[in-house]
Amino acid sequence: MIRTAVVAAASLALAACNMSGSDAAMVLDIPEVANGELSEDTMKDVTRMLASDEFEGRMPGTIGEEKTVALLTERFEAAGLKPGNNGSWVQDVPLVEITGKDYAPLTITVGEGHEDDLVLRYGSDWVGVSYREAATTSIENSEMVFVGYGINAPERGWNDYEGVDVKGKTVVILVNDPDYQTAGLEGTFNGRAMTYYGRWTYKYEEAARQGAAAAIIVHDTEPASYGWNVVESSWSGPQAYAQRGENPPPLTVMNGWISNSAARQMFKAAGQDLDALSAAAKQKGFKPVPLGLNASTSFSNDIRNYNSKNVIGVLEGSEKPDEYVIYTAHWDHLGRCTPAPDGDDICNGAVDNATGTAALVALAEAHAKAGAPKRSLVFLAVTAEEQGLLGSDYYAANPVYPLDQTVGGVNMDAFIVAGPSNDVVAIGPGKSELDKFLEASLKADGRTVKSDPHPEAGYYYRSDHFGFAKRGVPMLYVKGGEDLVDGGVEAGSAIYTEYRANRYHGPKDEFSEDWDWSGVMADLQLYYRLGRMMAESASWPNWVEGDEFRANRDESCAAADTGC
Numbered sequence: 071m072i073r074t075a076v077v078a079a080a081s082l083a084l085a086a087c088n089m090s091g092s093d094a095a096m097v098l099d100i101p102e103v104a105n106g107e108l109s110e111d112t113m114k115d116v117t118r119m120l121a122s123d124e125f126e127g128r129m130p131g132t133i134g135e136e137k138t139v140a141l142l143t144e145r146f147e148a149a150g151l152k153p154g155n156n157g158s159w160v161q162d163v164p165l166v167e168i169t170g171k172d173y174a175p176l177t178i179t180v181g182e183g184h185e186d187d188l189v190l191r192y193g194s195d196w197v198g199v200s201y202r203e204a205a206t207t208s209i210e211n212s213e214m215v216f217v218g219y220g221i222n223a224p225e226r227g228w229n230d231y232e233g234v235d236v237k238g239k240t241v242v243i244l245v246n247d248p249d250y251q252t253a254g255l256e257g258t259f260n261g262r263a264m265t266y267y268g269r270w271t272y273k274y275e276e277a278a279r280q281g282a283a284a285a286i287i288v289h290d291t292e293p294a295s296y297g298w299n300v301v302e303s304s305w306s307g308p309q310a311y312a313q314r315g316e317n318p319p320p321l322t323v324m325n326g327w328i329s330n331s332a333a334r335q336m337f338k339a340a341g342q343d344l345d346a347l348s349a350a351a352k353q354k355g356f357k358p359v360p361l362g363l364n365a366s367t368s369f370s371n372d373i374r375n376y377n378s379k380n381v382i383g384v385l386e387g388s389e390k391p392d393e394y395v396i397y398t399a400h401w402d403h404l405g406r407c408t409p410a411p412d413g414d415d416i417c418n419g420a421v422d423n424a425t426g427t428a429a430l431v432a433l434a435e436a437h438a439k440a441g442a443p444k445r446s447l448v449f450l451a452v453t454a455e456e457q458g459l460l461g462s463d464y465y466a467a468n469p470v471y472p473l474d475q476t477v478g479g480v481n482m483d484a485f486i487v488a489g490p491s492n493d494v495v496a497i498g499p500g501k502s503e504l505d506k507f508l509e510a511s512l513k514a515d516g517r518t519v520k521s522d523p524h525p526e527a528g529y530y531y532r533s534d535h536f537g538f539a540k541r542g543v544p545m546l547y548v549k550g551g552e553d554l555v556d557g558g559v560e561a562g563s564a565i566y567t568e569y570r571a572n573r574y575h576g577p578k579d580e581f582s583e584d585w586d587w588s589g590v591m592a593d594l595q596l597y598y599r600l601g602r603m604m605a606e607s608a609s610w611p612n613w614v615e616g617d618e619f620r621a622n623r624d625e626s627c628a629a630a631d632t633g634c
Contacts, residue, residue: 129405
């Protein structure tokens with residue numbers, strides 16, 4: 071329900087997408103909207119069910135997926151949505167699952183003899199996987215080269231591979247990017263804010279482009295933003311990847327991680343100091359360092375090709391049904407994983423991301439009760455986020471609704487159930503004109519928006535909005551605040567720290583009947599208003615001038631006959 075009209079005249083707003091970012095922001099059509107009728111019972115019921123042992127951790131391609139898809143289809147239909155993919159509730163996402171087994175140790179050979187060889191244990195010292203569809207993976211006496219942060223960025227004057235041929239070799243890489251310890255956001259790689267160059271996905275891709283046989287990332291809790299327990303649970307067991315077709319990109323034989331303690335032993339065996347080399351790697355002009363070590367390991371792979379599924383529902387718009395606002399959340403989690411001390415081996419993923427998936431259902435119910443907005447609302451539950459944002463990226467590459475007709479959207483990933491807060495946290499603020507919608511929506515409950523307190527974690531590149539953003543669609547990613555009404559920032563930080571240390575990507579991310587849902591429901595109301603504002607607006611918000619995604623949106627809009 072719309073109560074008032076606009077920030078500026080709607081007639082001016084219609085021309086906003088043809089103006090510069092600063093001019094367009096002045097005339098954005100941002101309607102005020104009433105709160106939605108959001109059901110806390112829906113949030114509890116759907117979260118409880120998705121996070122139950124019955125769903126076995128919601129691993130794509132398992133019985134857990136079948137139950138998840140059935141539940142979401144049932145709840146979307148009951149909420150009043152229509153099937154979102156040409157009469158179907160699902161979009162097939164072709165994946166390949168590779169499960170490593172029978173791991174040999176990672177043996178690091180030192181010099182000519184073998185008395186000083188390091189024998190690293192799988193799981194506690196290192197983990198590794200293959201992206202290749204081969205029955206056996208083997209690395210034999212592969213020369214090891216330290217390549218700093220493993221970045222080749224000519225536009226930033228940076229190449230960690232300069233002057234070295236790593237074909238057939240094993241590259242050892244630091245996590246994050248060179249200026250992550252900078253206090254501010256200024257620097258070659260955006261200071262403390264991680265760029266895509268800091269993500270493990272990029273590092274493995276670049277190592278493959280350089281011809282490396284293997285790429286091993288040195289784990290460090292601070293720049294990774296998670297502990298070794300997360301690496302071990304996430305990188306063991308079945309791993310899903312997008313099926314690559316007839317012309318796949320270059321792939322290493324093996325990608326992996328090494329624990330920090332094992333890495334220190336390895337560098338010491340090479341006569342090097344990890345801290346000294348890490349400091350050198352932060353400086354422009356760093357040259358790769360051959361370590362004088364050789365790496366060997368082997369393991370077998372079980373391979374399965376299958377289709378996983380995105381679940382899509384739509385509430386068709388009343389006036390502009392061919393213009394779309396999208397809500398996204400991933401339904402999947404890790405399935406069975408490294409057991410807890412009590413033997414529990416189901417990673418239930420209650421917070422991550424049964425809560426966000428339940429939010430799609432609750433939002434669908436509320437929007438349907440309020441009646442169709444002018445534009446269509448799409449509710450997209452995506453698969454295989456935990457394997458590298460595969461479901462959302464597949465949709466963005468194969469959109470059911472054209473991206474140049476998609477106004478923008480809101481991504482929801484992991485509601486920390488911590489009680490009400492005085493703020494929310496914007497991941498990647500200042501990137502698009504959707505910030506104006508966020509500011510207007512926050513006024514309704516008197517809360518403030520704060521920038522991500524952990525920009526070094528690179529969260530903007532680690533959730534399902536990213537596949538849309540890199541193709542030009544403005545997306546908001548907003549998290550619950552840490553400044554709690556009861557206990558302030560100290561209490562909020564303690565809850566987030568405890569979750570990441572003890573439950574994130576582990577068997578103890580479980581549903582609790584004792585949770586206080588008041589903060590979650592306030593955040594959900596914010597997401598409702600954001601989607602409703604965009605769906606009732608006449609504007610086409612863009613990325614700000616100079617943003618990395620602006621050119622893609624401008625190109626998409628210039629080529630479109632409809633939409634933006």
